[in-house]
Amino acid sequence: MSKVIDRPEVAKEQHPVAPLLRMDRIPHIWCPGCGIGTVVKCFATALQETEVDLNKLAIVSGIGCSGRAAGYMKLDGFHTTHGRAIPFATGLKLARPELKVVVFSGDGDLAGIGGNHLIHSARRNQDLMVILVNNFNYAMTGGQNAPTTPTPAKTSTMPYGNFEHPFNVPHLVASCGASYVARWTSLHVRRMTKSFKEALNRKGFRFIEVVTPCATLYARLNKLGLGLDLMRFYHQESEIRNGADTRDVAIGYQSKIICGKFVDEDRPSYLETMHEYYRKVLGDKYVPTPPEGGMLREQN
Amino acid sequence: MKFWRKPLDLDQVVIPHGDVIIIKDRCKGCGFCVEYCPKGVLQMSEEFNIKGYHPPIVVKSGECVNCNLCEMLCPEFAIYSVPAPEDETLGGAEESLSTVEATKEEKTWRRTLRAS
Ligand code: SF4
Ligand code: SF4
Ligand code: SF4
Numbered sequence A: 001m002s003k004v005i006d007r008p009e010v011a012k013e014q015h016p017v018a019p020l021l022r023m024d025r026i027p028h029i030w031c032p033g034c035g036i037g038t039v040v041k042c043f044a045t046a047l048q049e050t051e052v053d054l055n056k057l058a059i060v061s062g063i064g065c066s067g068r069a070a071g072y073m074k075l076d077g078f079h080t081t082h083g084r085a086i087p088f089a090t091g092l093k094l095a096r097p098e099l100k101v102v103v104f105s106g107d108g109d110l111a112g113i114g115g116n117h118l119i120h121s122a123r124r125n126q127d128l129m130v131i132l133v134n135n136f137n138y139a140m141t142g143g144q145n146a147p148t149t150p151t152p153a154k155t156s157t158m159p160y161g162n163f164e165h166p167f168n169v170p171h172l173v174a175s176c177g178a179s180y181v182a183r184w185t186s187l188h189v190r191r192m193t194k195s196f197k198e199a200l201n202r203k204g205f206r207f208i209e210v211v212t213p214c215a216t217l218y219a220r221l222n223k224l225g226l227g228l229d230l231m232r233f234y235h236q237e238s239e240i241r242n243g244a245d246t247r248d249v250a251i252g253y254q255s256k257i258i259c260g261k262f263v264d265e266d267r268p269s270y271l272e273t274m275h276e277y278y279r280k281v282l283g284d285k286y287v288p289t290p291p292e293g294g295m296l297r298e299q300n
Numbered sequence B: 001m002k003f004w005r006k007p008l009d010l011d012q013v014v015i016p017h018g019d020v021i022i023i024k025d026r027c028k029g030c031g032f033c034v035e036y037c038p039k040g041v042l043q044m045s046e047e048f049n050i051k052g053y054h055p056p057i058v059v060k061s062g063e064c065v066n067c068n069l070c071e072m073l074c075p076e077f078a079i080y081s082v083p084a085p086e087d088e089t090l091g092g093a094e095e096s097l098s099t100v101e102a103t104k105e106e107k108t109w110r111r112t113l114r115a116s
Helices: A035-052 A066-072 A086-097 A107-113 A115-121 A169-176 A187-202 A217-222 A227-237 A270-285 A295-299 B031-038 B068-071 B104-115
Strands: A057-059 A075-078 A100-106 A129-134 A180-185 A206-211 A238-240 A257-264 B017-025 B042-044 B054-060 B080-082 B096-102
Touching: A035 A129, A035 B042, A035 B068, A057 A066, A057 A086, A066 A075, A066 A100, A086 A100, A086 A107, A100 A107, A107 A129, A107 A169, A107 A187, A115 A169, A129 A187, A169 A180, A169 A206, A169 A257, A180 A187, A180 B031, A187 A206, A187 A257, A187 B054, A187 B068, A217 A227, A217 B068, A227 A238, A227 B031, B017 B054, B031 B042, B031 B068
Parallel strands: A057 A075, A057 A100, A100 A129, A129 A206, A180 A206, A238 A257, B017 B096
Antiparallel strands: A180 A257, B017 B080, B042 B054
16 A cells, blocks of 8 residues: 655554653543643644654643643653642753643642642732643542633533532632633644644643533533533534633533634733842852753753 | 626636545534534534544535634544645545544553553
8 A cells, every 4th residue: 555654754554743651651531522632743743843852841730630631741840749740840840941841630730639739820910821721620530620621511510510619710710810821621622732832832820721522521521412512512602702801701501612823912920020130139149040040950 | 716896807816625534433423513614514424433422524525615614613632624736626526535543652551441
């Protein structure tokens, strides 16, 4: 059989993103109809297309279905304890400022258990790229109510429907000072990939929320059908409104999902602010961390 | 190809042509690729794969435009497209469309699963 494969490094039985995945761990554990795999594929494609130095990139995840991503990607990574992906990534970035640090985790992990870290990281405009996969519940632990569950969706801990007011996460991080905020659904594969590419080359706190179908729990408990039915719903009910005021982008139960790039501002990042401030007050006494100065750089 | 409005540069546009490759045993039958292929190239098959799901099959060979959408949407890394070889562009692309076997690791994984 004659076949031309334009990416010769990819064996026929492999896949274009196989070089970025730990193929010995594939097939992954995600359910049929789950959208997390699509987000991983788009992120891997963004890495390939931006040609970032993979030796200078780290991926950090918390606990949850989406938290498995750090383990499946062939990158330096760490699977932290529940909610602590951002603190771990912050430490990593401050100690090794030359790395690009990406946090890939779920809504329960980042906005629920680790919500405090999320707001403070956004407030400091910490140099992190955060991908929040939002499936509206704590899926891995059995579909409990999450801070993103819309009212009145049913979850396993809210069998009569959720009455708590959910977070509008893009608004939360934007109001704290994040410099890049976007939201897509897992159907917007090209725009999501473009956002990942933009965010990879930016500094400051970059936040991308991706709404994904959770077929096994959220969709089943709310009788919304399969993953494919949720994709069809995104197709009909998502609206792209770039630059929208984040106050207007809250997600209701099965209501319109406003997608787009909401915030894209050039603001000084945490490291820049820190260096600038210490240079001002300490003058010559200040020894900045690498790559601008300090021990590690001299050893390199 | 049907157009809702005839493009002015229609005579200069070269429609790309692709081959879609399905890694059958990795598929979990979610149907995303079948639903969103703009050319209706794929369909869910009746056949079962090793995991017991229905993988997609190619029903309109030669219509694939190598848009990669199925590849981008597939959460299982089970389908991708490559540009079709030039000389097969004018029909006869049938035999270049294929379903391939899973990787060695996945076979090992399967063996472990059966043994346990
Ligand atoms: S439980 Fe939900 S989020 Fe987790 S893998 Fe299954 S479908 Fe995906
Ligand atoms: S590459 Fe595009 S046209 Fe070809 S099968 Fe996939 S989705 Fe359809
Ligand atoms: S998108 Fe992937 S997993 Fe889903 S049916 Fe198509 S090949 Fe199978």
